[in-house]
Amino acid sequence: MSMNTAPNAERVHIGIFGKRNAGKSSLINAMTGQDLAIVSNIAGTTTDPVSKAMELLPLGPVVMIDTPGLDDIGALGAQRVRKAMQVMNKCDLAVVVVDASEGLTDAHTDLLARLKAKNIPHLIAMNKCDLLDAVPADTEHMRYVSAAAGTGIYALKEAIAHLVPTGDNGRRIIADLLQPNDFVVLVVPIDSAAPKGRLILPQQQTIRDILEAGATAIVCQDTELKATLKKLGQPPRMVVTDSQAFRRVSADTPDDVPLTSFSILFARYKGRLDSAVRGVTALRQLQDGDTVLISEGCTHHRQCDDIGTVKLPKWIEDYTGKSLHFEFTSGGAFPENLSPYQLIVHCGGCMLNEREMKSRIAYAEDEGVPMTNYGILISYINGILPRAVKPLGLEL
Numbered sequence: 055m056s057m058n059t060a061p062n063a064e065r066v067h068i069g070i071f072g073k074r075n076a077g078k079s080s081l082i083n084a085m086t087g088q089d090l091a092i093v094s095n096i097a098g099t100t101t102d103p104v105s106k107a108m109e110l111l112p113l114g115p116v117v118m119i120d121t122p123g124l125d126d127i128g129a130l131g132a133q134r135v136r137k138a139m140q141v142m143n144k145c146d147l148a149v150v151v152v153d154a155s156e157g158l159t160d161a162h163t164d165l166l167a168r169l170k171a172k173n174i175p176h177l178i179a180m181n182k183c184d185l186l187d188a189v190p191a192d193t194e195h196m197r198y199v200s201a202a203a204g205t206g207i208y209a210l211k212e213a214i215a216h217l218v219p220t221g222d223n224g225r226r227i228i229a230d231l232l233q234p235n236d237f238v239v240l241v242v243p244i245d246s247a248a249p250k251g252r253l254i255l256p257q258q259q260t261i262r263d264i265l266e267a268g269a270t271a272i273v274c275q276d277t278e279l280k281a282t283l284k285k286l287g288q289p290p291r292m293v294v295t296d297s298q299a300f301r302r303v304s305a306d307t308p309d310d311v312p313l314t315s316f317s318i319l320f321a322r323y324k325g326r327l328d329s330a331v332r333g334v335t336a337l338r339q340l341q342d343g344d345t346v347l348i349s350e351g352c353t354h355h356r357q358c359d360d361i362g363t364v365k366l367p368k369w370i371e372d373y374t375g376k377s378l379h380f381e382f383t384s385g386g387a388f389p390e391n392l393s394p395y396q397l398i399v400h401c402g403g404c405m406l407n408e409r410e411m412k413s414r415i416a417y418a419e420d421e422g423v424p425m426t427n428y429g430i431l432i433s434y435i436n437g438i439l440p441r442a443v444k445p446l447g448l449e450l
Contacts, residue, residue, distance in 0.1 A: 060115035061255060062107050063324075063351075063407045067117045069141045069174075071165055071341065072151035074123030077181040080201035081151055082118055085211055088159040102134070103141050105287055119145070124161045136390075142168065144386075144410035147175040147217045147433070149210075154180040169309060175217040179210055185198060222256055227263040227323045228294070231445060234268035236291035239283065243276045243299050255404045256316040260294060279306045294319065297429035298361060304438045312445035313438075317429025320402030324411040325427075329419065331443060331450070334434045336397045336424035337374055344396040345379040349388060349414075352407040357419055361428070366399060373435040388414055398425040 070078045086108055103121050110116045122134035142148070148169055152162060158178075168175045173192050176195075182296045183189045183198040184205060192198055192206075197213055198199060199206035224230075232238065242257055253261075257273075264271040269291070274282040276299040283290070289311050295303040297315040307313050321330045340346070348362050383389065385405075391400070398418055403411040418425040426434075433442040440450040 060107075061259070061401075061404075062105075062117050063255075063405050064259075065115045065407070066113060066116045067119060067144050067146045067407055067409070068110075068214065069119045069145035069148040070151060071121050071124065071138065071141075071148055072181075073125045073153070073156075073159070073161060076123070076151045076153045078123075078151045079120055079203045081149070081179060081181060081199070082106070082120055084199075084204060084207050086118070105136055110211065110214075112212065113218065120153040124165060139168070142172055142174060143413040144407055145174050146407070146409055147214065148177075149214065150176060150178045152178060152180050154183045155185050166356050171209070177210070177213055177217065225323055227260050227319050228269035228292075229263045229269075231270045232264065232267040232291055236267070236269040237286060237288070238264050238269055238271055239279070239286075239290045239293045239300055240271055240273045241276050241279055241293065241295035241303050242273055243296050256320055256402055259404070260316060260319065276302050276306075279303060283307070283311075285372050297432045298365065300429075300432050300438065300442070301436045304441065311340065314442050314445050315429035315433065317402040317427055318433070318442055318446065320404055321427040321430060324406065324408055325415050326412070327443065327446060327448060329415055330425065330427040330430050331439070331448065333397070333418075333426035333438070334430050336426075337370065337431070337434070338395055340370075340374050340376050340378060342377045343379065344376070345381060345394050345397045347381050347383065347389065347392075347395045348400075349382070349398060350384045350401045351403045351411070352385060354371060362401070363430035366428070366431070369432070369435055370399075377414040380428075388417075392418060392421040392423045398423055399428065399431055400425060416421060 070082060072078045103119055106118045106120070108116060108118060110118070121138035124135060124138065126132070126134045150162060152158060152166060165175070178196040179284060180196060180198045181201055184200040184203045189198050192209065197206055197210045199210050228238070240257065240260065242253065261271045261273070272282065272290070276295070281288050289308065292312045292314065293303065294305045295313070295315050297317045304313060318327070322329050348366055350362050363382055371378055400414065415425060429442070430439065433439045443450060
């Protein structure tokens with residue numbers, strides 16, 4: 055990832071929904087002025103949700119998600135429709151594309167009801183308006199456009215931009231915990247699992263947030279922490295560590311210095327910290343043969359000592375003393391059926407936007423499946439969870 059590129063998880067996610075041949079892909083191309091989506095007169099050209107990161111003026115950096123048609127047919131078509139519906143879990147707003155010559159149908163009515171139930175801001179784009187004898191006036195929630203002729207595209211983009219809430223929503227990774235001129239020590243182990251030549255996204259974003267608070271970020275490895283703290287000459291405002299180094303970093307950090315991890319910061323930033331802390335206590339109830347789902351929001355090359363598929367299962371079995379079954383998901387994959395699981399352990403979610411992360415948390419709660427976070431689990435099994443969440447205002 056370029057340091058100059060807005061991370062996809064921090065971009066506004068715009069879902070484009072509609073029936074086959076309504077012109078969803080053509081509308082994306084018209085709004086961006088680029089041939090980004092494949093266009094064809096054959097119904098069902100878009101067979102899977104396709105995400106494209108781009109700049110959409112006057113909105114700025116966005117992710118446009120082109121979806122399969124809502125009226126796709128057959129067993130395979132039903133799976134495609136289900137995939138389209140799942141896109142709602144990550145949408146900050148939606149554009150419902152309707153063939154203006156056909157008008158709204160029951161499929162659109164059902165879609166609009168789903169969007170309303172999920173509190174997703176949305177607009178209706180009545181496409182192919184150039185085929186109408188007379189074009190009705192736009193309304194607050196409906197715009198008449200023609201992707202082919204370019205009619206109404208600018209007004210549609212302006213309307214989309216106005217759907218996005220204005221102002222700061224108050225979410226910060228760490229800046230709200232700091233004062234100007236504070237020192238924050240970030241512990242970043244460089245091992246076989248560390249990406250060559252770069253820091254991972256949570257580390258990058260935390261450094262940026264520290265700088266925006268007017269504070270100073272000091273980065274070191276876990277092996278250098280003791281010497282770094284000694285050379286500072288004064289206690290830092292906080293130490294933030296990679297969760298895998300929690301045990302060593304906790305031992306090397308004086309008790310009066312607040313300590314947490316990148317993963318726990320992101321549990322607060324992207325989800326619900328209190329829910330994840332409650333969820334970790336399910337470790338004590340696990341029995342032989344229970345299934346634990348370990349879910350990551352990104353996809354990456356697995357190392358021999360990968361945290362998700364190797365280290366966490368070992369640590370969990372060592373802590374519980376139980377023989378457990380583990381399943382794994384990554385990227386956009388998350389099970390539709392959570393009933394087989396007695397616990398879900400999720401990464402910090404830096405590659406997922408806030409809506410998708412909170413959607414996963416809410417779904418697990420609705421299904422009665424405890425869900426926690428990498429950093430919270432690691433600090434819990436090392437007996438330092440109260441210390442790790444105290445800097446974030448949570449007393450245990």
